[in-house]
Amino acid sequence: xxxxGKVAIVTGASTGLGEMIAxxxxxxxxxxxxxxxxxxxxxxxxxxxxxxxxHVYAVKADVRDHNxxxxxxxxxxxxxxxxxxxxxxxGITGPAGTAVPDYEISDWNxxxxxxxxxxxxxxxxxxxAISSSGGGxxxxxxxxxxxxxxxxxAAYTAxxxxxxxxxxxxxxxxxxxxxxxxxxxxxxxxxPRIREMPEEVLSQxxxxxxxxxxxxxxxxxxxxxxxxxxxxxFSTGGFYPIDGGYTAR
Numbered sequence: 001x002x003x004x005g006k007v008a009i010v011t012g013a014s015t016g017l018g019e020m021i022a023x024x025x026x027x028x029x030x031x032x033x034x035x036x037x038x039x040x041x042x043x044x045x046x047x048x049x050x051x052x053x054x055h056v057y058a059v060k061a062d063v064r065d066h067n068x069x070x071x072x073x074x075x076x077x078x079x080x081x082x083x084x085x086x087x088x089x090x091g092i093t094g095p096a097g098t099a100v101p102d103y104e105i106s107d108w109n110x111x112x113x114x115x116x117x118x119x120x121x122x123x124x125x126x127x128x129a130i131s132s133s134g135g136g137x138x139x140x141x142x143x144x145x146x147x148x149x150x151x152x153x154a155a156y157t158a159x160x161x162x163x164x165x166x167x168x169x170x171x172x173x174x175x176x177x178x179x180x181x182x183x184x185x186x187x188x189x190x191x192p193r194i195r196e197m198p199e200e201v202l203s204q205x206x207x208x209x210x211x212x213x214x215x216x217x218x219x220x221x222x223x224x225x226x227x228x229x230x231x232x233x234f235s236t237g238g239f240y241p242i243d244g245g246y247t248a249r
Contacts, residue, residue: 001229004029007080007133008228009072011063011122012090014041016191017141020217021087023049024225026056033076035061036090063090063118066125073125083129084136085228088122091115091141091159097152108155115159116166123170127179135178137228140167142183144243160185164239171237180236182227187243190214210245 008025012018014036026032026049036042039060050056057079061072076083094111095103119140130136145153146160164183171181188194188205194214195202206213223242226232241247 001225001231002029003085003225003229006030006084006136007033007076007082008085008087009033009035009076009083009122009126010087010089011035011061011072011118012141014038014045016193017186017189017217017220018087018089019045020221021089021224022056024218024221025085025087025228026050028225030085031055031057031080033057033059033072033079035059035063035072037062063088063121064113066121069118069121070125073129077129082133083126084133086122086126086130086136086138087141087224087228088119088126088138089141090118092156094153094155098154099152100154103154111155112159115156116162119163120166123166123181127170127174130179131174131177137180137232138170138182139224139227140181140183142167142185142239144185144187144241144246146183146185146239147241147247167239168237175236180227180232182232182235182238182240184220184224184227185239185241185243185247186215186220187241187246188214189220190216208246209243210248213244215242215244 008030010022013022013034022032022034042058046056046058059075062068092114142163143160145157146164150157167183
């Protein structure tokens with residue numbers, strides 16, 4: 001799992017899980033392009049990971065806008081002249097505890113355009129760049145709730161289910177063309193934002209997993225790196241829960 005000489009894009013990398021995935025790939029030797037809407041946070045992450053500025057490149061991008069995604073891919077190719085890996089992580093949760101009749105149309109559109117259409121935009125341009133670079137791998141971030149329902153979060157649940165279908169269709173289209181595409185489904189992850197919640201909420205989140213805890217960011221990041229690596233060279237079109245048994249019940 002030495003990624004020296006490889007180029008990776010990670011979206012939603014200004015904080016949380018995306019930040020940790022970017023760090024994992026950088027530690028394994030990759031040149032990493034990190035993308036997000038929040039430019040200041042993004043630049044702070046880039047400077048923390050690579051003060052030299054040679055191997056981590058921050059690009060402001062909004063996955064809801066296909067032109068913004070195209071600019072991201074163009075900037076990557078201009079800077080590093082190749083693209084081998086992509087982790088499509090950008091996403092939002094949207095309102096919680098809101099039944100379908102009460103869900104605002106604008107909230108639905110925002111979640112779907114970010115979480116599902118955003119990944120379509122990324123795949124549309126990443127696949128072409130990876131193909132021109134000799135092949136590689138893509139990981140799309142779904143969720144444990146991509147295969148089960150969650151009341152009060154219809155848009156998020158629908159988007160995460162949709163990501164799995166999109167992943168499988170794209171994987172079949174490029175299975176014999178040197179590009180592997182998989183999806184992962186984390187359960188609740190102990191991100192900095194999650195850890196700011198009250199202790200009783202954290203306990204509730206932990207109790208949802210048969211293992212009795214939330215995932216650490218590093219556990220998800222290392223699995224993503226595995227799926228990008230040649231160690232998973234016969235894996236494509238798969239959905240891999242990383243959920244402490246959440247979906248096994």
